[in-house]
Amino acid sequence: MYFLGIDIGSLSCDTVIIDQTSGIVASAVVPTGARNVKAIERSKADAMSLAGLIDEDIAALVSTGYGRRRVAGRSAAVTEISCHARGILHLLPETRLLIDIGGQDSKAIVFDGEGNVANFSMNDKCAAGTGRFLEAMARALEVDIIELAQLDRGARGELTLSSMCTVFAESEVVSLIADGAEVKEIVAGLNRSVANRVQSMVKRIAPDLSCLPVAMSGGVAYNEGVVRSLQTQLDVEIAIPEKPDIVGALGAALVARERALGQGEKRRPTE
């Protein structure tokens, strides 16, 4: 008996399959592109193929992410807030605060030792502090998004970007290049800009981080510059799981398993 979690985000669609012991059997990450239903099918097919499973082997499927209601055959749709909390707790059990920076959302989530969310905050209707922001900046710098993650090495960190808005920041980056600013300094400034936005969100729900081990998930967790900048601004160590982009899908698979096995019942109705 296997359990499947699908996290359909704006940039990637992630699938995780777990077994009855909650062990990860397979995972797949594919770009979402313009048609998220196609991405869901592809991501699921890739993971199923890797695991050597067929649909009948799957006891329950839980979807999460912004496209969670577009996943066919789901047992339930659960928000990425709950799923990320569950997923990271499975991978890094000490964690009590998760920073997730995905394509269009960034969020901070505080939870207890069972993965029950105690508080959360999310970015508002603005791409500042998200993967989209970094994508736009990589485009302005004419570098690959993977390459961008390394480019701040050796920077003195003296350059500050004044624009929070993604569109204006892109113009600012273009102006800085034209003015001869070093790329590593620009990238360090961008990283601080993202970190600054996210640290406000974290502090809003957790003013004191001294007793809250922090981890990070989402594709931006691969960007060591942003992680370093966040660590500096929050003055904490941030743990990163081996595959930070599958945390939401893993959480969804864990929820699927719990519900299928009759665990983790919701609180009774109030009447």
Next chain:
Amino acid sequence: MLQQFERTIDALEAKLAAPQGNTPRRRYALEFARLGKRLYDGRHPVAWCGVVAPFDLLNAMGFTSCFVEFVGASLASSGVVDTFLDRAEQDGLVPDMCAYHRAVAGAAALGMMPVPQVLVATSCPCFAGQATMENLARLMERELIFLHVPLEQTPEAVRYLVDQLESMITQITALTGRRLDPDKLARTIERSNRAVAVIEEVFELAAHIPSPSASRELKDFGIAMPLLFGRPEAIELAQVFRDAFAGRIRSGGGNGVTKERVRLLWIQNRIQFREPLVKMLEQELGAVVVVDELNHVTWDPIDPQNPLEGIARRMISNPFNGPIESRISKLQALARRYRVDGAINPCNWGCRQGAGARGLMQTGLAEIGVPVLNLEVDCVDPRSFAEGQLRTRLEAFVEMLEAKSSPWS
């Protein structure tokens, strides 16, 4: 606007006459469409006002009175607010300002607000409301009467406001020739008191577990009902809600829409345009808005023989007036009375009342175990409505509440 209100009245009357069509919310909508018609038909003397103006007193003087934000809400709910917001921006109002007032400014500039006989601004609840009234007075070439509502309920403060109310009456008489008949005012206040007594019964019933009130049934009720105070319709309308709620409780409880799993308090004002989220909360997640912050009677019955003092106390007692501690203690009282699991603050974009103290309100409710979800919504301008993000936040909030034990267990 007149045609819009007339069409709404015709449609609602037809629905109310149909079998099973007589619902409290339709009766409510009908009464406020009728109020809208009276404001716009040119046959009634009109007073445009601030939110806490003494509407029953103005009714007793023969005015159809209304707070101007009603216009912003009506334009938003009828889906035509964009034109008026655009006009306000063209006239120089910044888009970061509260859209209730931007809509009013746009409506006035486009000739969609009748020129009133009287303009009565109130310092409570907000400065944007005062500025809007000042602009209307300039545009419509009318004198502005201003009531400064003191922040605390001391005998001196009440006297100070009573003096202003007396001056207001004198000023209105000088401006319009309309006099206040003390006997008529006493009868009006008696009707206000009777309406408020029935409203208290409605709120008592709504607090029942499970609540007989559906999430949208008492939307805007507490802020809008004072517009009818002193008129028989206020009593009749409150009775319709009371009888419906009592009937639902007698027949097994619940609001007939959903099985209540989570009880919510809605802070400040609702989203005025059509949106799917409150319905989603209720029907998909069983999360019911059982009380709104302004569905709260915060004053004692008013002595009909000495009405101005009671009216002054009522104005001062508004939850948005005075120190934030007072507002927080009122929110805590509501949370306890209705035994809510959580609260939602839309933090209306551009509104200092909604957003300025959100952290303090969140902390105050957290002290009694009630989590608050702060959204960032423009409650009037649908163009910046990020449905997907808001849906995720609301769903996650309900998931979080369901995983917690009730603050009242």
